Amino acid sequence: MVPPPLSGSTREERIGYVRESWKCMHNCEVCGKCHLLRGESPETLYADYIEGLRSYREVTLSIRERNNLSGGGSK
Numbered sequence: 001m002v003p004p005p006l007s008g009s010t011r012e013e014r015i016g017y018v019r020e021s022w023k024c025m026h027n028c029e030v031c032g033k034c035h036l037l038r039g040e041s042p043e044t045l046y047a048d049y050i051e052g053l054r055s056y057r058e059v060t061l062s063i064r065e066r067n068n069l070s071g072g073g074s075k
Helices: 011-021 033-037 056-069
Strands: none
Touching: 011 056
């Protein structure tokens, strides 16, 4: 599934994509989504994308950088 582009998509389409992409799989040993979110909601972390300010990719890279800087990255 490809994220809706900022131009040509609505806020509702973008928030729907974020919610679907980060939906709990109820299999923590395999998934790892909660580890990446670090207790925050995907809507909060992807707020800039949802509001059309930054691309999904830009926000994702920021989240990865944050996790790596705080010691959460694997090497």
